[in-house]
Amino acid sequence: MPNKNPNAQTHYVAALEETPVETVDRLDESQKARSTWADAWDAMRVRPTFWISSALILLIVIVALFPSLFAQVSPTQCELGDSHDGPADGHPLGFTRQGCDIYARIIFGTQASVTVGLLATMLVTFTGIVVGSLAGYYGGILDAIVSRIGDIFFAVPTVLGAIVLMSVLPERTPVTIALVLSLFAWPQIARIMRGAVLSARNSDYVTASVALGVSKFRILLRHVIPNSIAPVIVIATVSLGTFIVAEATLSFLGIGLPPDIMSWGNDIDAAKSSLRTNPQVLLYPAAALSVTVLAFLMLGDVVRDALDPEARARR
Amino acid sequence: MSQTIIEPVSESADVSNEPLLQIRDLEVGFQTQHGIVPAVRGVSLTLYSGQTLAIVGESGSGKTTTAQAIIKLLAGTGKITAGQVLFEGRDLSALSEKQMQDVRGRLIGYVPQDPMSNLNPVWNIGFQVEEAIKANNVAQGKAARQRTIQVLQEAGLSDAEDRLKQFPHQFSGGMRQRVLIGIGLSARPKLLIADEPTSALDVTVQRQILDHLGTLTRDYGTSVLFITHDLGLAAERAEQLVVMFKGKIVESGPSQEILANPQHPYTQRLVAAAPSLASRRIQSAKHADGEGADIFSGGSLDTTLVARAAEREAPPEAKDLISVQNISKLYRIRTKGLRYNELLAVNDVSFGIKKGTTTALVGESGSGKSTVAKLILQLESITSGQIEFDGQDVAGLKGAALLKFRRRVQPVFQDPYGSLDPQYNVGNTIAEPLLAHKIGTSAERQARVRELLDQVSLPWATRYRYPSELSGGQRQRIAVARALALKPDVLVLDEAVSALDVLVQGQILNLLTELQTELGLTYLFITHDLAVVRLVADNVCVMQKGKIVETASTDEVFDSPREAYTQELLAAIPGGNFEFGR
Numbered sequence: 001m002p003n004k005n006p007n008a009q010t011h012y013v014a015a016l017e018e019t020p021v022e023t024v025d026r027l028d029e030s031q032k033a034r035s036t037w038a039d040a041w042d043a044m045r046v047r048p049t050f051w052i053s054s055a056l057i058l059l060i061v062i063v064a065l066f067p068s069l070f071a072q073v074s075p076t077q078c079e080l081g082d083s084h085d086g087p088a089d090g091h092p093l094g095f096t097r098q099g100c101d102i103y104a105r106i107i108f109g110t111q112a113s114v115t116v117g118l119l120a121t122m123l124v125t126f127t128g129i130v131v132g133s134l135a136g137y138y139g140g141i142l143d144a145i146v147s148r149i150g151d152i153f154f155a156v157p158t159v160l161g162a163i164v165l166m167s168v169l170p171e172r173t174p175v176t177i178a179l180v181l182s183l184f185a186w187p188q189i190a191r192i193m194r195g196a197v198l199s200a201r202n203s204d205y206v207t208a209s210v211a212l213g214v215s216k217f218r219i220l221l222r223h224v225i226p227n228s229i230a231p232v233i234v235i236a237t238v239s240l241g242t243f244i245v246a247e248a249t250l251s252f253l254g255i256g257l258p259p260d261i262m263s264w265g266n267d268i269d270a271a272k273s274s275l276r277t278n279p280q281v282l283l284y285p286a287a288a289l290s291v292t293v294l295a296f297l298m299l300g301d302v303v304r305d306a307l308d309p310e311a312r313a314r315r
Numbered sequence: 316m317s318q319t320i321i322e323p324v325s326e327s328a329d330v331s332n333e334p335l336l337q338i339r340d341l342e343v344g345f346q347t348q349h350g351i352v353p354a355v356r357g358v359s360l361t362l363y364s365g366q367t368l369a370i371v372g373e374s375g376s377g378k379t380t381t382a383q384a385i386i387k388l389l390a391g392t393g394k395i396t397a398g399q400v401l402f403e404g405r406d407l408s409a410l411s412e413k414q415m416q417d418v419r420g421r422l423i424g425y426v427p428q429d430p431m432s433n434l435n436p437v438w439n440i441g442f443q444v445e446e447a448i449k450a451n452n453v454a455q456g457k458a459a460r461q462r463t464i465q466v467l468q469e470a471g472l473s474d475a476e477d478r479l480k481q482f483p484h485q486f487s488g489g490m491r492q493r494v495l496i497g498i499g500l501s502a503r504p505k506l507l508i509a510d511e512p513t514s515a516l517d518v519t520v521q522r523q524i525l526d527h528l529g530t531l532t533r534d535y536g537t538s539v540l541f542i543t544h545d546l547g548l549a550a551e552r553a554e555q556l557v558v559m560f561k562g563k564i565v566e567s568g569p570s571q572e573i574l575a576n577p578q579h580p581y582t583q584r585l586v587a588a589a590p591s592l593a594s595r596r597i598q599s600a601k602h603a604d605g606e607g608a609d610i611f612s613g614g615s616l617d618t619t620l621v622a623r624a625a626e627r628e629a630p631p632e633a634k635d636l637i638s639v640q641n642i643s644k645l646y647r648i649r650t651k652g653l654r655y656n657e658l659l660a661v662n663d664v665s666f667g668i669k670k671g672t673t674t675a676l677v678g679e680s681g682s683g684k685s686t687v688a689k690l691i692l693q694l695e696s697i698t699s700g701q702i703e704f705d706g707q708d709v710a711g712l713k714g715a716a717l718l719k720f721r722r723r724v725q726p727v728f729q730d731p732y733g734s735l736d737p738q739y740n741v742g743n744t745i746a747e748p749l750l751a752h753k754i755g756t757s758a759e760r761q762a763r764v765r766e767l768l769d770q771v772s773l774p775w776a777t778r779y780r781y782p783s784e785l786s787g788g789q790r791q792r793i794a795v796a797r798a799l800a801l802k803p804d805v806l807v808l809d810e811a812v813s814a815l816d817v818l819v820q821g822q823i824l825n826l827l828t829e830l831q832t833e834l835g836l837t838y839l840f841i842t843h844d845l846a847v848v849r850l851v852a853d854n855v856c857v858m859q860k861g862k863i864v865e866t867a868s869t870d871e872v873f874d875s876p877r878e879a880y881t882q883e884l885l886a887a888i889p890g891g892n893f894e895f896g897r
Binding site: 019203207209226 | 560561563564565566567568569572573578579580581584692694717718721722725726728729730733734735736737738739747748751752786788789794797801818819821822
């Protein structure tokens with residue numbers, strides 16, 4: 001260029017030592033390989049909330065499986081004479097109106113509550129994933145029918161539907177409650193799954209697999225579902241807590257578990273008559289319920305943060 | 316062609332000796348969990364009034380960060396850790412946020428990169444331009460509306476008055492970019508920072524916008540700071556050039572001098588890899604001297620890309636491997652209720668590809684070139700016409716026959732971030748086609764994965780990696796390896812190098828050429844970039860609005876284009892005929 005411009009600048013070249021040239025696009029082999037799940041694990045591992053909630057959940061599960069390890073006193077051997085007595089030796093939380101040990105009843109009631117929560121969550125998650133992914137992936141008439149059926153169930157509030165159905169069922173056990181609850185709760189998971197599958201279905205890696213000659217069902221199993229499942233896992237962890245609450249609600253209303261099956265809901269129901277005179281009878285089972293639900297909600301929160309790509313990008 | 320001579324763009328009469336912008340030893344860092352990560356390391360540059368300066372570099376080189384540091388709009392946790400930004404002698408890095416607001420827009424205008432996301436979709440265009448005008452106190456009330464119309468007209472929207480009430484989604488990409496340029500220049504700033512202002516646009520639109528920007532800034536004596544990855548654009552539009560690499564300046568000075576005679580090895584490499592119309596087809600290194608060239612070795616790119624381009628043996632005359640006859644594709648787009656709009660995406664297209672050759676399908680966005688790829692890959696069904704592969708009609712293939720066809724014709728897609736399953740490690744990704752076609756035992760598949768990784772020059776250790784840990788170029792090499800797993804005859808490359816930096820792009824093109832010679836592959840190369848076509852294709856089909864307007868050998872198309880549209884496309888390539896110093 002003719003140097004007419006007085007402001008034309010000189011040609012500067014950086015010293016090679018300061019700006020070493022590297023090979024084009026070489027793989028950085030110093031880093032360890034990481035999958036999405038390993039990344040999520042790393043993100044969860046450093047959160048105290050994760051360890052606290054996991055420890056609580058582990059404890060709750062052990063209590064549910066082996067209640068007799070934690071309470072030596074039988075929850076059903078009640079002395080009416082102890083009615084509404086305060087804490088005594090071997091009975092740290094005192095007695096109910098019937099003279100039963102409150103601590104033992106909470107420990108033995110864990111099983112029913114946790115069974116309902118876990119079972120309902122598993123049923124809902126499984127049904128939701130299967131229905132949602134089939135509807136989202138295959139689309140068309142199947143999607144239309146399944147989505148409308150889901151809408152019908154979605155329109156009925158879970159607890160209201162469960163109240164109606166439970167009141168006509170001949171047998172009321174943790175399993176029937178879980179079945180009834182999941183009957184009204186699966187559309188939520190199915191909807192989320194369907195949405196996630198719809199976006200994964202249109203991704204380039206699915207098109208690439210089609211062009212590679214991978215079969216349609218295999219693509220669903222191996223590519224679409226693994227890439228859509230993260231939001232479902234998040235909702236499932238959170239809903240576990242809500243199912244435990246729903247069981248307690250139903251039992252409180254008297255149409256959940258029958259009185260001879262110990263559960264926190266039943267205990268809360270039984271305590272309502274002595275609320276003013278002896279509130280600890282209500283307080284302890286309610287606290288057990290709250291801590292359990294809180295543990296699952298906290299875990300759900302950590303899992304969501306770990307799996308949510310936008311939250312991950314912010315880190 | 317009109318763009319044969321490249322002139323220095325702005326030789327403004329208003330030349331003072333005081334620099335308008337002077338950056339001294341600028342350092343920018345981003346705060347992370349592991350401390351401050353430097354992004355810009357000791358950058359100094361000077362821009363005089365009326366000059367145009369281009370910062371070029373690959374993604375991650377710190378060029379956008381430098382520009383954002385000038386107007387203190389650093390993303391996220393970024394902050395200036397050292398150095399000065401002197402604008403008319405005033406240090407901007409020491410100004411308060413309030414004082415900066417006064418500088419932004421009024422003294423320094425900014426045109427962002429992506430016209431699709433930088434206009435607010437809920438406000439009409441008129442409102443958004445007027446907002447900028449009012450905020451900078453250029454005019455208020457009725458006068459502001461008048462000024463809005465004037466600004467948009469200047470930016471090249473002739474019917475601006477009627478379009479004020481329209482919303483961004485009613486504008487094309489080029490029109491939106493004009494609006495953004497209008498907003499950037501609305502307060503007559505002394506400096507305009509344009510961050511990749513045209514990289515999302517078609518070449519012909521890009522040329523109009525750049526011409527327009529040139530005229531506007533020349534008229535007002537505005538200095539322009541361009542940020543671009545396109546060396547041709549820098550050669551054509553900027554007098555000063557700054558080359559950045561890993562946050563540092565490696566070379567700066569008069570742009571044409573640098574590009575004609577690059578001194579730093581990195582600049583030399585960039586320049587060597589920049590495709591231009593003056594390039595020739597890449598020749599296989601194995602073809603030329605009988606031994607494999609290491610695509611990593613520093614000097615190999617320029618030699619393989621250009622110097623060895625002497626002559627390519629004419630491919631043996633043979634029957635067409637793929638023969639496309641009069642194919643059309645009609646899409647029915649539902650509008651209201653049961654009514655449909657018909658869109659003829661591909662209109663009566665015919666061409667043939669001979670075995671072992673590369674045919675490029677070139678066109679701008681919406682020309683139907685990707686639809687042709689999908690039709691050939693049998694991912695969409697053709698409305699009429701016939702596609703023959705190896706003498707067999709492929710339309711309506713089913714079951715085992717379709718599977719057999721898929722084995723022989725493999726695709727590589729545009730987006731290296733989307734075409735690999737993020738949940739699969741590299742080894743499983745490459746092995747997937749083998750598994751799907753039930754080929755070999757587990758050990759044999761492992762051996763094949765190893766061989767494929769070797770072919771795309773990635774170490775064996777890569778097999779445990781996940782796509783998120785790899786760069787765009789590395790992912791694209793994985794995609795090529797996966798496509799090659801079944802030993803196909805044809806690769807359909809749909810914009811396979813468009814998203815990559817120029818050096819990486821050169822590396823992939825080189826790799827593709829090597830593989831073609833080694834394995835006798837046939838390529839259908841779909842791209843919008845004519846300069847790349849020159850490097851890889853034997854034959855070219857130019858598409859416009861669903862039709863092929865010109866079919867010829869690459870040399871014919873580039874040396875003597877017959878159709879006006881082809882000539883227009885060629886003329887629009889920035890710095891197309893600039894003789895880069897190799």
